Amino acid sequence: MxxxxxxxxxxxxxxxxxxxxxxxxxxxxxxxxxxxxxxxxxxxxxxxxxxxxxxxxxxxxxxxxxxxxxxxxxxxxxxxxxxxxxxxxxxxxxxxxxxxxxxxxxxxxxxxxxxxxxxxxxxxxxxxxxxxxxxQARVAPASLKVKELIQSGAIGKVVSSDVQAYTSRGGGFSISEGLAYFLDKKVGGNPVTIAFGHMIDFIHSVLGEYETSHSHLQVQRPAQSVVHEDGHTTPARSDVPDLISLHGTLKQSANVSQGASLLVTFLTGSPMPGTSPFSWTITGETGRIRMSNERGPFVQSEGSAYPIPVQLEDFASGEFKEIPWSWESWQEPLPPRGRNIAKIYDLFAEGRAEELGVVDFEGAVVRHRQLDGMLYPEQTSS
Structure with missing residues (x-):
């Protein structure tokens, strides 16, 4: 061909x-x-x-x-x-x-x-x-492994899930000139739509969507400085939230119990020393799964350069073990940032993108609707 x-x-x-x-x-x-x-x-x-x-x-x-x-x-x-x-x-x-x-x-x-x-x-x-x-985090091997564990019944039906996430970018009082548009939410590209958007998408790809949800967003640091290439700074204001609290009830499914909760906390900036910048726990009837990442919620890109542990706890036996996962052999030589993107290309060339859950424009609208409902509640409540 x-x-x-x-x-x-x-x-x-x-x-x-x-x-x-x-x-x-x-x-x-x-x-x-x-x-x-x-x-x-x-x-x-x-x-x-x-x-x-x-x-x-x-x-x-x-x-x-x-x-x-x-x-x-x-x-x-x-x-x-x-x-x-x-x-x-x-x-x-x-x-x-x-x-x-x-x-x-x-x-x-x-x-x-x-x-x-x-x-x-x-x-x-x-x-x-x-x-x-x-x-592309939907096709990341770590995400697919978590999904596989849930579908296999390894923890019984999901009864709740909680996420604590921090981004490694931003969270301070200054930003480079090239990324200054991150301070203006109407542009559409910022830590909420990008970092949070990528993260919440692969979580929903594993657990399913919310039945109902509520969110609280805050701009903790509206006063910012833009650092220009020559080193001088200019003052700026940000209207992009740097704290998100999101909670709700997941849709019931074959693997998710009726009334199961998903609780998410997302902050722009680094966590306190000793705190993981990304920890996702899924609690089921018979056990728990945890995914963590020392690079934060960036499972789709640079986080791929580091181990992303997937761990399983069995309530009855008390056994706690790490679940192995791996890249395909052809992905390993590629730079970490490109491995999951490469998988999307490969699936499209094979005609398998829809089968493996790659997002199309209609799927992207679902995620945009969720994010706009959080960022612009006054426009989407009617």
Missing amino acids: APIRIAVIGLSQSAKTSWASEGHLPYLLSDRGRARYKIAALLNSSQEAAQRAVVAYELDSDVKAYGSPEELAADPEIDLVVCTTRVDVHYSTIEPSLKAGKNVFVEWPLAENVHRASELAELAQKSGSKTLVGL
């Missing part, structure tokens, strides 16, 4: 973040990736910027360079458009390709808010585009 021809939006020399080069390129340029995909085009802010990126990343000389989303959408030799830009330009860069019926893979968050995300999902449905969203 011929490789899937892809266009990457946002692979740039001058990008403030390096997710395209660190999360996507390692797989796409690996032997396994090249057998399944071919980078056929880049789209950046200008054709010249795209051409510079082709040279900088030593891509094939026949890779096309585009500076316009409309020109890219008109290219009949592109099978999959991959968007890795800042969230507030996702809509404008992929809309033409969706209208043209192209398949599209967008990094999370899908859009700035649930309204824009819903519009993109509707466009994809009308055009027949296959869609993927980078909520």
Whole structure:
């Protein structure tokens, strides 16, 4: 089968973040990736910027360079458009390709808010585009192992679950110029939508969604300083919550008891010494499971570079043991940031993305609706 021809939006020399080069390129340029995909085009802010990126990343000389989303959408030799830009330009860069019926893979968050995300999902449905969203912790081996344990009946039916999480980024009184948009929640990219969003998504992928829930959010540090590249600072204000308390009742299922609770506490910043930055406990009728991570809730990306223990306690015997899990052999040589993204690419190429629970645009709208209900309760309560 011929490789899937892809266009990457946002692979740039001058990008403030390096997710395209660190999360996507390692797989796409690996032997396994090249057998399944071919980078056929880049789209950046200008054709010249795209051409510079082709040279900088030593891509094939026949890779096309585009500076316009409309020109890219008109290219009949592109099978999959991959968007890795800042969230507030996702809509404008992929809309033409969706209208043209192209398949599209967008990094999370899908859009700035649930309204824009819903519009993109509707466009994809009308055009027949296959869609993927980078909520890749769902396919992380540690997450899948926890899900497997629950489905096997290792702890009986789930009766409750609790999460304590801290991010390793932010939580202070200053932020770099490149990430200053994290202070403005209307942009759509911030620790709540990104770090919390990734985390709560893989938790729901294991336990199911809430039946009912309530949240309390707080901005503890509204006064911030933006640190510019030359070292000087300017004052700024943040309206992005840095503390979340979320609790509710999970939907009953084959593996979840009626009335089972999910309690989540999420804080931006480091925990006190001796406290794990991520601890997730699932209590069942006959035992408990715990997943922890010394890098915080980032199971989807950099947390993959470190051990993520999955432990099982049996109430009857008192036995407490670590449950092994592993990367697939082809994932191990890849940089940790790219391993779970690589799995999404692999599943899509095999036609198994839906089977393994990879999120599409409609699934992303579900998560956006949850986050918007927390961030903008006055708009979603009616």
